[in-house]
Amino acid sequence: MSSLPADLRYAKSHEWxxxxxxxxxxxxxxDYAQNSLGDITYVQAPKVGAVLAAGAVxxxxxxxxxxxxxYAPVAGTVVAVNPALDGAPETVNREPYxxxxxxxxxxxxxxxxxALLDAxxxxxxxx
Amino acid sequence: MTQLQRTPLRxxxxxxxxxxxxxxxxxxPVQYRSILEEHRAVRRAAGLFDVSHMGEFDVRGPxxxxxxxxxxxxxxxxLFPGRVLYSPMCYPDGGVVDDLLVYQRAADDFFLCVNAGNxxxxxxxxxSQAAGHDVTVTDRSAETALLALQGPRAVAxxxxxxxxxxxxxxxxxxxxxxxAGVPCVLSRTGYTGEDGFELYHAAGHAVRLAxxxxxxxxxxxxxxxxxxxxxSLRLEAGYPLYGHELSPEFSPLAAGLGWTVKLDKGCDFIGxxxxxxxxxxxxxxRVVYFRTGDRRILRPDAPVLDAAxxxxxxxxxxxxxxxxxxxxxxALVATAAATAPLAVDVRGVAVPLQLVxxxxxxLGRT
Numbered sequence: 001m002s003s004l005p006a007d008l009r010y011a012k013s014h015e016w017x018x019x020x021x022x023x024x025x026x027x028x029x030x031d032y033a034q035n036s037l038g039d040i041t042y043v044q045a046p047k048v049g050a051v052l053a054a055g056a057v058x059x060x061x062x063x064x065x066x067x068x069x070x071y072a073p074v075a076g077t078v079v080a081v082n083p084a085l086d087g088a089p090e091t092v093n094r095e096p097y098x099x100x101x102x103x104x105x106x107x108x109x110x111x112x113x114x115a116l117l118d119a120x121x122x123x124x125x126x127x
Numbered sequence: 128m129t130q131l132q133r134t135p136l137r138x139x140x141x142x143x144x145x146x147x148x149x150x151x152x153x154x155x156p157v158q159y160r161s162i163l164e165e166h167r168a169v170r171r172a173a174g175l176f177d178v179s180h181m182g183e184f185d186v187r188g189p190x191x192x193x194x195x196x197x198x199x200x201x202x203x204x205x206l207f208p209g210r211v212l213y214s215p216m217c218y219p220d221g222g223v224v225d226d227l228l229v230y231q232r233a234a235d236d237f238f239l240c241v242n243a244g245n246x247x248x249x250x251x252x253x254x255s256q257a258a259g260h261d262v263t264v265t266d267r268s269a270e271t272a273l274l275a276l277q278g279p280r281a282v283a284x285x286x287x288x289x290x291x292x293x294x295x296x297x298x299x300x301x302x303x304x305x306x307a308g309v310p311c312v313l314s315r316t317g318y319t320g321e322d323g324f325e326l327y328h329a330a331g332h333a334v335r336l337a338x339x340x341x342x343x344x345x346x347x348x349x350x351x352x353x354x355x356x357x358x359s360l361r362l363e364a365g366y367p368l369y370g371h372e373l374s375p376e377f378s379p380l381a382a383g384l385g386w387t388v389k390l391d392k393g394c395d396f397i398g399x400x401x402x403x404x405x406x407x408x409x410x411x412x413r414v415v416y417f418r419t420g421d422r423r424i425l426r427p428d429a430p431v432l433d434a435a436x437x438x439x440x441x442x443x444x445x446x447x448x449x450x451x452x453x454x455x456x457x458a459l460v461a462t463a464a465a466t467a468p469l470a471v472d473v474r475g476v477a478v479p480l481q482l483v484x485x486x487x488x489x490l491g492r493t
Binding site: 038039041042044060062064066067089090093 | 146158161162163355359422423424426446447474
């Protein structure tokens with residue numbers, strides 16, 4: 001298991017959240033998630049402007065094995081999606097915490113990301 | 128939960144980072160690092176697959192040739208020592224028991240290679256049909272290991288480890304020899320569409336042989352490849368997989384394997400009457416292969432829809448072609464619907480099927 005970035009927050013459904021300086025958050029899936037899925041072949045992203053409830057399905061990630069829903073870790077409005085994943089979804093396998101990010105949200109509640117798991121709590125969840 | 132069966136290479140795989148999964152009751156490597164990368168390595172250079180889970184049966188005796196020609200749909204009389212034949216084996220109703228390779232060693236000496244998932248049922252079926260024939264059927268599966276070396280560099284890699292002149296073994300031919308000092312049957316066959324060999328050998332030698340092949344192949348770009356890549360390679364090549372494009376539910380004619388059904392081979396065989404009728408009347412359903420121009424994978428059992436949205440079939444296999452970078456697959460559809468526009472619903476989007484005749488990509492071995 002690779003180490004978990006300490007500056008991120010984590011959801012039990014294996015998405016991560018990075019608070020950005022402008023008040024938005026970047027969302028992706030964890031290294032554990034991409035490794036469990038195997039080769040990622042397609043990412044269905046939400047529409048910019050979509051309003052998501054916490055826990056709502058915001059997209060789908062497909063691997064050779066299966067298609068899995070993606071869940072919004074916090075409520076908010078989609079302000080950007082990662083255009084690179086259209087042509088190169090395998091970026092999620094290679095760089096789950098970097099170039100493989102999936103969307104940027106403006107949280108409905110600025111305090112919500114802070115209530116997610118920190119790296120130590122997520123590591124404990126993974127066991 | 129029953130204990131999974133293990134090939135002699137189970138620990139070899141685990142030590143090389145394999146993800147081991149239950150495949151037909153066997154603990155098998157589905158991938159080592161990436162299905163897509165292992166697939167591309169086989170098309171570009173070479174891949175080494177452990178397929179020791181497959182079954183091997185000796186069929187020997189004065190009645191062996193006649194028995195086998197009654198058992199399978201292809202013409203066993205075309206074989207001679209050193210020649211391999213691919214054939215379905217059918218039930219009386221024309222449904223498929225299994226597809227297999229028939230090897231002839233000598234006049235009265237054959238062996239079969241069958242799918243792991245069908246091994247027990249095949250053995251029971253073959254033995255039940257052997258009554259009255261002067262043959263002995265022996266299950267050699269447990270003591271036999273099988274490594275497949277596939278790809279454009281496979282022959283060069285193997286030639287460095289054997290004194291057998293590989294250039295003298297044609298496609299679907301085989302010879303006995305030694306590879307890295309291990310006695311093997313060297314069979315110029317495979318399931319990837321690339322040139323290569325399948326090496327049958329004693330289970331006790333499997334690790335030594337695998338290590339020797341991997342070491343000799345490394346400078347050529349050889350990589351270990353798992354069952355994930357094996358499946359996408361065979362689908363890209365347009366080869367059927369039992370349980371998907373072959374089934375007890377429909378005939379080899381419906382599966383597009385008419386070339387393996389020799390109705391006029393000069394002897395009766397199991398399923399002939401049903402297959403003859405189906406050939407005259409036309410198959411009510413047939414297997415088609417498709418690409419989509421889209422990356423979304425169409426999954427087995429997804430309904431295939433006609434232009435009016437009515438279900439006219441179902442997806443049998445689907446994957447992303449790592450070479451084409453688009454979804455490819457196969458479907459079983461009503462023959463009457465197979466010439467009209469077809470689509471498969473993926474999460475509310477109708478993805479149109481472009482029917483194609485496989486292979487989907489140019490193959491090294493055609």
